Amino acid sequence: MTIEINKLGFAYPEAGFDLKLDHLVLADRLTAFIGQNGAGKSTLLKLLSGLLDLQEGQVTVDGEDLGQYLAQDRIKKVGYTFQDPNDQIFNATVAKEVAWGLKKLGLPEAAIKDQTDQALKAVGLEGSQEKNPYDLSLSEKKLLTIATVLAIDPEIYLFDEPMMSLDYPSRQRVTRIFKQLEARGRQLIVITHDMDWLASQCERVNVMNHGRLIFSGAVSDLFAQPDLVEKIGVLPPRVYSLSQMLGIDPPFLSLEQAEDR
Numbered sequence: 647m648t649i650e651i652n653k654l655g656f657a658y659p660e661a662g663f664d665l666k667l668d669h670l671v672l673a674d675r676l677t678a679f680i681g682q683n684g685a686g687k688s689t690l691l692k693l694l695s696g697l698l699d700l701q702e703g704q705v706t707v708d709g710e711d712l713g714q715y716l717a718q719d720r721i722k723k724v725g726y727t728f729q730d731p732n733d734q735i736f737n738a739t740v741a742k743e744v745a746w747g748l749k750k751l752g753l754p755e756a757a758i759k760d761q762t763d764q765a766l767k768a769v770g771l772e773g774s775q776e777k778n779p780y781d782l783s784l785s786e787k788k789l790l791t792i793a794t795v796l797a798i799d800p801e802i803y804l805f806d807e808p809m810m811s812l813d814y815p816s817r818q819r820v821t822r823i824f825k826q827l828e829a830r831g832r833q834l835i836v837i838t839h840d841m842d843w844l845a846s847q848c849e850r851v852n853v854m855n856h857g858r859l860i861f862s863g864a865v866s867d868l869f870a871q872p873d874l875v876e877k878i879g880v881l882p883p884r885v886y887s888l889s890q891m892l893g894i895d896p897p898f899l900s901l902e903q904a905e906d907r
């Protein structure tokens with residue numbers, strides 16, 4: 647699947663913020679966006695999900711205008727998980743939260759139950775069906791929002807900081823889920839502030855800064871530019887910094903890469 651963005655423009659004048667993106671093609675199974683707070687990453691994902699309307703420019707998915715693409719049964723096309731799960735969750739029980747989208751799709755009760763159970767099991771919340779989502783921890787809420795999109799299994803998944811607040815086993819679990827989605831041909835676009843995760847999972851990265859795209863390329867090329875890395879205010883992956891200190895050239899981006907080389 648190829649998402650192509652051309653001359654995109656969007657502004658929040660009251661916040662003195664505008665987003666302009668001249669041209670970007672997203673064709674990888676897993677694409678990452680990084681950048682400082684307020685850079686416009688969430689705004690971009692909301693535009694791609696249809697939660698916000700484009701003010702200028704065009705986005706196409708496999709050559710089809712995003713508006714038309716989304717008009718065809720939107721929730722089966724694009725799924726979005728919010729950065730803050732509290733902005734997304736609104737049902738009285740965990741099971742109802744996951745089942746909500748499936749009901750919208752008009753599935754039979756048995757399929758709704760089956761897909762709800764499977765999605766909750768995938769994220770490790772199988773024992774929490776009847777809990778009130780507001781009684782869950784922040785990381786469980788985050789996992790619940792991931793389950794809601796998994797249950798629907800759209801063509802494009804947009805994840806806004808999916809690893810935020812997750813403990814190590816949950817991060818491992820979500821990473822495995824992402825790999826399975828990629829293997830099934832789904833397209834994932836992920837905002838992250840976690841450079842270790844980025845370096846171990848993504849080939850390419852897009853960097854936003856003050857509403858502009860300032861880098862799009864290989865993760866290794868980004869970290870080879872210390873001035874750019876400093877400008878966007880991130881620390882390089884720990885394995886990268888350590889291997890630089892040890893004089894390894896080119897530095898390893900991740901432990902997985904070190905094991906493979």
Ligand SMILES: Nc1ncnc2c1ncn2[C@@H]1O[C@H](COP(=O)(O)OP(=O)(O)OP(=O)(O)O)[C@@H](O)[C@H]1O
Binds near residue numbers: 660661663683684687
């Ligand atoms: N609903 C809104 N109304 C007005 N301004 C907004 C709104 N949402 C976001 N903004 C502003 O738009 C700018 C971009 O915000 P956005 O959330 O897209 O950035 P971000 O890169 O995702 O940041 P973060 O990493 O903190 O999530 C910020 O200045 C923010 O204050």
